Amino acid sequence: MHADPVGVLTGAHFLDGDHAACEGAIAAGARFSAGYPITPSTEVVERFSHRAPKIGATFIQMEDELAASIAILGAVWGGVKAFTVTSGPGFSLMMEHIGYAAMTETPCVFIDVQRGGPSTGLPTLPAQADMMQVKWGSHGDYEIIALCPNSPQECFDLTIKAFNFSEQYRVPVFVMMDEVVGHMTEKVVIPRAEEIEVEPRRWTTQDKSSFQLFAPCGEEQTPEMAKAGDGYQVHVTGLTHDERGYPNMTPAVQDRMVRRLVSKIRDNAEKICLTEQHDIEGADVVVVSYGITSRVAQRAVETARAEGLKVGSLRLITAWPFPEHIIRAIAPKVKGIVVAELNLGQMVREVERCAGGQCRIAHVGHAGGTVHKPEQILKAIQEVAR
Amino acid sequence: MSSPIVSITAPANPVEDFLRTDRMPHIWCPGCGIGTTVNCFTRALLESNTDLNKLSIVSGIGCTGRVAGYTNLDSFHTTHGRAIPFATGLKLASPDMTVVVYSGDGDLFAIGGNHLIHAARRNIDLKVICVNNLTYAMTGGQTGPATPLDVITATAPYGTYDPAFNLPYLVEAAGAVFVARWTTFHVKQLARSMAEMFKKKGFCFIEVVSPCPTLYQRRNKMGDGLDTMKFYKEMSKTKHGAPTNEVGLTKSGEIIVGKFVDRERPDFATMMNAHLQHELGDQYIQAEGPVCG
Amino acid sequence: MARGSVSIVVERCKACGFCVEFCPSKVLALSSAFNSKGYHPPHAVTPEKCSGCDLCGMYCPDFAIHGFRTDKPAAKSETEKEPDDAC
């Protein structure tokens, strides 16, 4: 399906990442957003509140992030595509409904424009320190999808992708921006509506008497949906439930349900994992990075190559599910992997786990507040290559 | 046993159509009032001719929160305290839907208290039914925001000393357009009030004082469900239009019941549409409900 | 001659006694027999007095009993005053 032209501002624009993400959401078909202001993410919903009344969409500013994060889920069951936006402190409050969305298989998108933490931390300055929180922040076992744009253009493109994945797998999907990407202004090209692929919601047409709201369908292992008012008398609960959606709190049903919530993402991970790879074949060192850090890393890689080092780069566009298969393939062939990120060691743990001791791992951490200096990453490359 | 009357020509119990009968029996204790409120709810839906395909029920967590799971309607059992913001999203995305929030006093007034007052302030068109059993029942009878002074609870073994909310007073102050209170003894009045509420636009609230014999009454030596119902019968006084600041509940005092508030105030969607229409003119495209894929 | 009757799903009853207590015509009593869960469900001791008002049905928290009319609905009699009037 193509995007609805009503929402699409075709053309070349000069936008910051926050505004571009908003346009991505609109192009993807989002017609509802609930939010609560927090720097550096607020511009996304500010723009949405401006755009919504002119495109048949609704924006409501809620009383807090707990409310915003569940209002969007109510809206989804009412039949629209919906998203919310926040940053660290608000993201912490949203954890409850990330779990609820995963449990109830409610397609929705969360945009987290990361800032330095913990707690109130650095409201106006960047970090990439919510990367584990987005995966593990809500209690229990579940899987989500998280994408990391490194430019305003990607804020647009990946927000569309996020909505598409969320519909495809009925799962909450996260656009993990950071303050720099959110506030940097660059050229953003918005294609014509008919050039934008949009995943429609998978409304069921199954018989009303036999339809099961949580019975897996197809390769995605993802159930079809019915909304309130469709006549299916859906029941949606955060309790452990059977395929009908009825609470059934037995170990057997728990096992079946949680395994599917997890496997629908894990089994399809290779399709969901988007990466940008350069010169990995024959490299001695591979630099792994994502989001804004990938732009700094690129400079370091270029300098190292100019010095004659054999360096490849792997940019994680999808951070979760983690592209295990790629790291597993790289690790035995290189001397080492350098991981650069704006935190003191989050995604590097995944890299270490997947490398399984087959090569050296060097972490270039940073507590946030600004981006790395390319020299910091370069130094790590040089050490590993030695 | 001696034969109960079983008439072959008996019409079905009117509640039956509204139940997920494959989930019966329910989990509620003997003498619990929640089931009684469900009877009133279903009679009110019948009486008000509400289109059941255009009705959703949203609950939070608790014994009362289980109502959503037993009703054969589009039903959402959400997270603790968050039924109202979920319902807000649902209502705004699906403006033709009647959205009922059915939950407990703890869910709506403690963990969900902030959401409740803001939904009332905005006058979101929600029909809120609060079963007030004066305690956190699901978790074992701890003190809640509506627990009166001087009662024993699981977390107040020497008696409560923190004052309770007067629910109608709070909700009226926050902006609700319809506020009533009944007890589970007042089945007819409750059903009538609910039917009236379904027809009213805006943030509506009905408190139903209800027994939790297992955890509240027993611990306070107030007998079982039936004793509590007799207590309600004896101690209730109908005072329509009573000033809500005078209707606070106490452990064993009078229970003022009736319709306290019924006023007109444009609801959120009406305000939003009128305002945006005025400001944007032809540029305003009103959201028209479900639009995806 | 009874104008109404009650239908009881014995297995759902938890013997709370609401229906017995609040039947305006005092038609019901808890029986001495048990259902499979060990509760004493109600039975009609004076079925001829039943008006079919369904107050028992509105009170029953377990959806185990309801009343219905067996004749054409007539004007309200003394015995089927609503509890409105009782409080």
Ligand SMILES: Cc1ncc(C[n+]2csc(CCOP(=O)(O)OP(=O)(O)O)c2C)c(N)n1
């Ligand atoms: C976030 C969260 N905190 C605590 C709980 C535990 N909990 C479940 S129900 C409940 C209280 C419910 O009380 P109330 O809303 O009065 O409903 P009742 O059970 O009395 O009908 C609590 C505290 C929970 N489920 N979620």
Ligand code: SF4
């Ligand atoms: S614990 Fe109390 S409120 Fe919960 S089902 Fe039992 S009697 Fe009802």
Ligand code: SF4
């Ligand atoms: S009201 Fe219902 S549960 Fe209670 S005694 Fe009567 S039939 Fe049984």
Ligand code: SF4
């Ligand atoms: S229908 Fe009315 S009169 Fe008959 S048993 Fe029930 S409450 Fe009593």
